[in-house]
Amino acid sequence: MSTDVPASIDPSTLPDDPALLKRMLIEQGQHLIERDAIINRIREEAAQRERLEAEKKAAVEAILRRFYGPKNERFDVRQLLLFGQQVEQQPLDEASINAEAGERLVTRRIAKKHKHGLHPLPDHLPRIDVEHDLSEDEKKCPCCGEARCRIGQEVSEQLEYLPASFKVLRHMRHKYACRKCDAEGYNPNIAAAKKPAQPIDKGLPGPGLLAYVIVSKLGDHLPLYRLEHIFARQQLHVARSTMCAWLAATGELVRPLVELMIQRVRLSRVIHTDDTRVPIQAPGEGKCRSGRIWTYIGDGAHPYIVYDYTPDCTRAGPANWLRDYKGYLQADAYGGYDGIYHSGAIEVACWAHARRKFFEAKDTDGKRAAQMLSFVRALYAVEDDAKQLSNDERRDLRQVRSVSILADIKAWLDGEREIVLPRSPMGEAFTYTLNQWEALNTYTREGFLNIDNNAAERALKRVAIGRKNWLFAGNDRAGGTAALLYSLIASAERHQLDPQRYLTSVLARLPALPPSDVNKFLPDAWKRADVDVTSS
Incomplete structure (x- = not known):
């Protein structure tokens, strides 16, 4: 045994009494234990501060990515190996991305494949023949000098653009009198x-x-x-x-038509709804205040997309619009809808929103995020297989496959929630999903319901894109006008109509139309009549 004494201790000062020496050693050991405890506590507090800073950074990055980042939600889970986390490689969730974007995901490789090459020009475009002929001297045979005869022609097509032009219509009202x-x-x-x-x-x-x-x-x-x-x-x-x-003025003219569309949408078995911010100019305040544009999407039997404007985002907006509605309402977790659900509407939550919460938490807890994204991918795989099925067949398929996946998700959430920090991004994702759990399961009970509310989010993209260009609306009346006109444009596009051609017809004939005939200019009715006219 070593008998070395620390240099800081003078052996001559140590007592000869063994009991006293033992007590001094015990006190010294207790002091060392307390010191180590203080050091460990400082280290834990530092680690906690580092975790909080990481969570704050991840939250800021999630917000920036939400508004300014790319929409194809992808990340390389191999980066997690840098932190000693083993996780199964997850493929890109193309199904969820395609569903949210409303169109097929096109990678650079696919885009390059179809980027070049000639494509046939549409048959509906008018053709103008431009003839190119030989001169009289060129028509002579270079051998014998006789005139050569025409034996055919080579035809190539070139796409040209003729700028739109204004025309002045002179309305000449002839007058008559009795001479x-x-x-x-x-x-x-x-x-x-x-x-x-x-x-x-x-x-x-x-x-x-x-x-x-x-x-x-x-x-x-x-x-x-x-x-x-x-x-x-x-x-x-x-x-x-x-x-x-x-x-x-045009908004007031088309108001009866839009109100008829609103009446039809309220008859739907399921309505998709969402809202987005619209800056409203506030003279004298030095900045814009926030109005809201709400969208309400009818089902297949009432195929219209209508918009509503409110000067604020209080629950009074959707509560008034959906007053007495008793069908299914698919929306996000906004608390303003709670009164509507208590009045008889059935809540249908959105799996795209739940999935996004876990995706945004991947920077702080990539392993759990990858696990949850794989669960959601399995749910969307069922929806891919059910696209071409009838409503009853789709409901039966969901009951067989989706319900079991949802049971696995619930068991995993219940097991992991005790480990996850409640205020971390992953903890917030857990809380959101579990609070919405009953509504997230509702879609499996009916075949006509959707797994997500992406239709409403896509309907509001036109407002979000426009907001980046025209920046603000002049006043509340302008916001209401925009909602009316958005309704006609979006509903026309839902029926694959040219909105300018449709609006031209509506505005030309609506002023002289009796109120009983307004329904003839609903987009689906107008399309049927237009097809009948053109086909005949």
Whole structure:
């Protein structure tokens, strides 16, 4: 045994009494234990601070990725090996991405495959023949000098663009009078032909121009000042304030048609809904306040997409719109819908929202995130197999396959929730999913229900894209006008209609239409009538 004494201790100061020496050693040992405990506590607090900083950083990155990042949610789980976490390699979840985007995911390799090459030009485009012939000297045979005869032709097609042009329609109302009565000094009984009702009474724009402005602003997301510059290139000055007035007048004109669409949507067995922010100009405040645009999507029997504007995001907006609704309502976890569910509507939650919570938590807990994403991928695999089935067959398939997957998910969530920190991103994902669990299972009970609310999110993309271009609405009335016109554009596109052609027809005929015939201009009814006319 070593008898070395620490240099800091003078052996001559140690007592000779063994009991006293033993007590000193015990006190020294206790001091060392307390010191080690303090050091461990400091280390734990430092580690806790590091975890909190990592969670804050992950939360900020998730927010930035949500608003500015790419939509294809992918990450390389092999990076987790750097931290000693073994995890099974997860393939890219193309099904979830395709469902959320509403279109097939196209990678760079696929895009390059179809990028180049000639494609046939559409048959519906008009053809203009441009003939190229030999000169008289070139027609002579270089051998004998006789004129050569035509034996055929080579035809190639070139796509050309002819700029749109303005035209002035001169409405000439012919007037008639009785010459005999006039000659005899009586009232000549003058009569003039009536001018058809116009979208804007005594206004400058025709239906086609109004439709162009509406689709350009709300369909193609062109701010009115850009339209002003486009018109100026053709030596036509139309102030943006004038076009604002046109939009407002048109919104009032189509209001009965949109209200009819709203009535039909409220009859749906299931309605998808969501909302997004719309900046509203607030003079005198130095900044914009936030209004809200809400979308409500009808089912297959009531195939319309309608929008509603509210000056704030309180629950009064959806509560008023969905008053007395008793069907299925698929939405996010916004608390403003709770009163609607208590009034009889059946809540259907969104698995895309639940999945996104776990994806956003992958930076702090990649192993659990990968596990949950694999569960959700299995649920969407069932939906892929059920796409072509009838409602009853789809419900039966979900009961056989999806219900068992959901049971595995619930067991895994219950087992892991005791380990996960409640306030961490992963803990928040667990809390969100478990709080919504009953509503997340509702879709398996009916074949006509969807696994997610991506349809409503896609319907609001047009508002989000437009918001980046026109930046704000001038006032609450402008927000309401946008909601009315969005409803017509989105519903027309749902039926694969050209919104400008559809709106031109609506605006040309709606002013003189009796209220009982407004239903003829619902997008699906108009499409059937248009097909009948063109086919005949």
